[in-house]
Amino acid sequence: MSKPFFTVYCLIIYAFLLTPIAVVVIASFNAGAFLTFPPQGLSFRWYVVFFNNEVFMRAIRTSLWIAAVTMVISGIIGTTAAIFYVQYSGRLKEAVRIAMLAPLLLPEVLTAIALLFFVYSIGIGTQTMFGMIIGHVLITLPFVFINVSASMESYDPSWSMAAQSLGAGRFTRFRRIMLPLIKPGVIGGCLFAFIISFDIFTISFMLKNVGTSTLPIQLFDYLRTNFTPEAAAVSTCSIVLTLIVVVISEKMLGLRLHRF
Amino acid sequence: MTEVSIEKLTKDYGQGPAVNGISIRIAEGEFISLLGPSGCGKTTTLKMIAGFEDATEGAIRFDGRDVVHVPVEKRDIGMVFQNYALFPHMTVEKNLAFGLEMRKISKAEIRERITKVLDMVQLAGYAERYPRQLSGGQQQRVALARALVIEPKILLLDEPLANLDAKLREEMRVFIRDLQRRVGITTVYVTHDQAEAMTMSDRVVVMFGGRIAQIGTPSDIYERPSNLEVAEFVGQVNIIRGKVGSGTISTPFGNLPAAGAYADGTEIMLALRPEAVELLPVNSGTSGVPAKVRSSYYSGSLVDYRLDLADGATVNVQTFPRTRFADGDEVLIHAPVDRFWPLGPIRGTEA
Amino acid sequence: MNVAAKKRFGPLLLIAPAAILIGVFLVLPYLNIVVMSFRMPGQGTPYGPGFTLVNYGKFFSDIFYIQQVANTLWIGFVTTLACLILGYPVAWQLARGNSAFRAMGYGLVLSPLLVGIVIRSYGWTILLGNNGLINRTLMGWGIIDGPLPLMYNALGIVIALVHVFLPFMILPIMSAIQGIDPSLEAAARSLGASKATAFRRITLPLSLPGIQAGSILVFVLSLSAYVTPSLIGGLRVKTMAVTVVDALIDTFQWPFGSALALMLSVTGAIVVVVFGRLTVMKWKA
Numbered sequence A: 001m002s003k004p005f006f007t008v009y010c011l012i013i014y015a016f017l018l019t020p021i022a023v024v025v026i027a028s029f030n031a032g033a034f035l036t037f038p039p040q041g042l043s044f045r046w047y048v049v050f051f052n053n054e055v056f057m058r059a060i061r062t063s064l065w066i067a068a069v070t071m072v073i074s075g076i077i078g079t080t081a082a083i084f085y086v087q088y089s090g091r092l093k094e095a096v097r098i099a100m101l102a103p104l105l106l107p108e109v110l111t112a113i114a115l116l117f118f119v120y121s122i123g124i125g126t127q128t129m130f131g132m133i134i135g136h137v138l139i140t141l142p143f144v145f146i147n148v149s150a151s152m153e154s155y156d157p158s159w160s161m162a163a164q165s166l167g168a169g170r171f172t173r174f175r176r177i178m179l180p181l182i183k184p185g186v187i188g189g190c191l192f193a194f195i196i197s198f199d200i201f202t203i204s205f206m207l208k209n210v211g212t213s214t215l216p217i218q219l220f221d222y223l224r225t226n227f228t229p230e231a232a233a234v235s236t237c238s239i240v241l242t243l244i245v246v247v248i249s250e251k252m253l254g255l256r257l258h259r260f
Numbered sequence B: 001m002t003e004v005s006i007e008k009l010t011k012d013y014g015q016g017p018a019v020n021g022i023s024i025r026i027a028e029g030e031f032i033s034l035l036g037p038s039g040c041g042k043t044t045t046l047k048m049i050a051g052f053e054d055a056t057e058g059a060i061r062f063d064g065r066d067v068v069h070v071p072v073e074k075r076d077i078g079m080v081f082q083n084y085a086l087f088p089h090m091t092v093e094k095n096l097a098f099g100l101e102m103r104k105i106s107k108a109e110i111r112e113r114i115t116k117v118l119d120m121v122q123l124a125g126y127a128e129r130y131p132r133q134l135s136g137g138q139q140q141r142v143a144l145a146r147a148l149v150i151e152p153k154i155l156l157l158d159e160p161l162a163n164l165d166a167k168l169r170e171e172m173r174v175f176i177r178d179l180q181r182r183v184g185i186t187t188v189y190v191t192h193d194q195a196e197a198m199t200m201s202d203r204v205v206v207m208f209g210g211r212i213a214q215i216g217t218p219s220d221i222y223e224r225p226s227n228l229e230v231a232e233f234v235g236q237v238n239i240i241r242g243k244v245g246s247g248t249i250s251t252p253f254g255n256l257p258a259a260g261a262y263a264d265g266t267e268i269m270l271a272l273r274p275e276a277v278e279l280l281p282v283n284s285g286t287s288g289v290p291a292k293v294r295s296s297y298y299s300g301s302l303v304d305y306r307l308d309l310a311d312g313a314t315v316n317v318q319t320f321p322r323t324r325f326a327d328g329d330e331v332l333i334h335a336p337v338d339r340f341w342p343l344g345p346i347r348g349t350e351a
Numbered sequence C: 001m002n003v004a005a006k007k008r009f010g011p012l013l014l015i016a017p018a019a020i021l022i023g024v025f026l027v028l029p030y031l032n033i034v035v036m037s038f039r040m041p042g043q044g045t046p047y048g049p050g051f052t053l054v055n056y057g058k059f060f061s062d063i064f065y066i067q068q069v070a071n072t073l074w075i076g077f078v079t080t081l082a083c084l085i086l087g088y089p090v091a092w093q094l095a096r097g098n099s100a101f102r103a104m105g106y107g108l109v110l111s112p113l114l115v116g117i118v119i120r121s122y123g124w125t126i127l128l129g130n131n132g133l134i135n136r137t138l139m140g141w142g143i144i145d146g147p148l149p150l151m152y153n154a155l156g157i158v159i160a161l162v163h164v165f166l167p168f169m170i171l172p173i174m175s176a177i178q179g180i181d182p183s184l185e186a187a188a189r190s191l192g193a194s195k196a197t198a199f200r201r202i203t204l205p206l207s208l209p210g211i212q213a214g215s216i217l218v219f220v221l222s223l224s225a226y227v228t229p230s231l232i233g234g235l236r237v238k239t240m241a242v243t244v245v246d247a248l249i250d251t252f253q254w255p256f257g258s259a260l261a262l263m264l265s266v267t268g269a270i271v272v273v274v275f276g277r278l279t280v281m282k283w284k285a
């Protein structure tokens, strides 16, 4: 294949990847009542509708809240697991890795079904958010694990040993030496967990407790019956929220990385 | 200052002992080196002294106090790692302050001590740098300063010069030795470089396969090695056969007084260092063993000769390049009687 | 606790939370679902007393379900193949292209992953519908008279699935190609191979591990996709995952739902294993 042809080909694929997303964003500014192209004039009218729609607003708050809780739990569990994996797992290393990545490799639908039956079997059911949050933690755990273990791989155990020889106890070694050095991985993993959790559909759909709805579920429900550009406005806001998280992380990680 | 005593120390990782019942008494302020080939258990020994590894058996005492159950962070050691292990996210100053902060020392004193130690390692003015902004040699000195600034009971170094180039390595040898003398700290130094061990240490511990082969001053080790392995590990050596008979040992180089209790008729190995031998022209009129130059290697300050004796044996000789001999020249070899050192009987010849 | 015990068991505390989470909330539920598939159907309860094979019997005796599994496998296969064909050149470009292009391309490939799957599928409904952007445009240009059937059929599902899973094909292939020493191709050229031959005989076979990983990932993901098929396929075309979830949500037939889910997973696993066998790489062993 010749070079220009090749470049054009790749650009077409990139366009293919971005088009559906761009279409949603553009549609959200449509002044008309239906999703028509080209838009019938520009307006923020559907954003106003959306912001006044208590159902969607509640769903967004729920999603943000669940994502935050998931991020914290997943961040802690995934980080400690990654430390164990890199420094102590020894001959079990491969087994630990497969186990930690399993939630990513298993079909989400199947995990959701299995977890749904399980929470009912053990009598917890879906009266609370417990099952849903466990599901979110499971799905996001591999992302924290991958990010933190990547930074752990470049963590030299002799740094901990040096700190210990200088009189630092277990907790001080973690707080003053290891944590600052693996921070990019931890922050990256946590933000990833947040974004993924914010977008999880199937797990939430199966395990949500009665009366609770996350943004993706609400959107999905809405889309089954409605075709107004309000859904596009909701989607665009969701995309923007994700973008904000990404930009913040870039800024923060950038700063951290410049420090040493 | 601290006296360290190691008694019958053994470490088994599960595949046979890595360190096997070694005992060393290290005097206050002494500089002792652990020397031996790769895998002989030097690092393991050092890690047990530091507390990073638990001994399978045996005791370690600092000033008579058993430290086996004292965790690393409470042992009050200073350690220099092979890769320095400087904290990459802290400046030189923060690295140096770390151990002092662990000891709850006041801010003012920390500053004072850091200034002093930076002077000592000749890095005044580098306090604000991050480790990766320093050269290898500078990092090495920061690592040393970080271990010393806490004024530990004992200084442990694991091949601290291995990552430096040859010239810097020699400079740092002198530097570390001088600093250690000035501070007067008890020091254990791990290396597999015999020249390093010899130039720096008060005493050298030679280890093979987890056991101690010999403990002694550098000249003990070099001139009076306890066996063939030690003799060969600490430098080049010619092994000369000798036969014990009526109070003397007869060798191709003449008869020596029989040292040690060997029965008559026993054949023994004698160590002869290449630089202990003199080469003379055949017509010089002195006595000597005739030999022929097979090859020679010039290295500036010295020349190495490989010589064939009449009986087919080979002798290596190292001399100053004042008189040069060409390949094929006939020469006389002269070796003073007191430069032969018996290494023990050749197996199967004991009478 | 003494020092030695602390050293031995201390680290286990690090992995304990993850081990408990995965053990209790992943392994046990999966075992549970297997057991569940052998339960008697319940009346008013999720399942009845005793064990039975009736759920599997129902599956094998109903052509509807078998056909649906076949459909789902077919959609998965076509999606995977399309991802491979579309994605390989991009992966190559990302691995070997000039660096400015590479950084941008990498970002472009990753960014769709940050947008929720509901939103991305929604984007496709806007594009593919009878009144959607594509049909409107084509009709506007007079190329077609009536709208093309792009949505509510397998074609629409495949298009959207390819979009959703393309990054999962590109990324493994990209890292496989990055792992190939470029001097191997140079060596082949020096031995007289043309650029195309060098690619076909050296780079392509060496990137097979990436192709294998990407294909398995995309295939498995497409079999179990729920959101995209249910939004694009609507009520008309259903994949197995949609049927299973709807069966569970609407009818509470847990034992049968479990059996369906397991049959889909097992057939998927068989395809993956066979595929692995067919593409086994002797030089890697």
Ligand SMILES: Nc1ncnc2c1ncn2[C@@H]1O[C@H](COP(=O)(O)OP(=O)(O)OP(=O)(O)O)[C@@H](O)[C@H]1O
Pocket (backbone or CB within 6 Å): B013, B018, B036, B037, B038, B039, B040, B041, B042, B043, B044, B045, B192
């Ligand atoms: N953590 C460990 N687990 C099992 N065996 C080990 C461990 N650490 C060291 N060993 C073994 O113990 C022996 C001694 O190792 P040690 O690291 O003390 O050698 P060394 O003298 O420092 O060698 P080098 O000069 O190569 O650093 C070696 O055979 C090594 O394989």
Ligand SMILES: [Mg+2]
Pocket (backbone or CB within 6 Å): B042, B043, B044
């Ligand atoms: Mg060592």
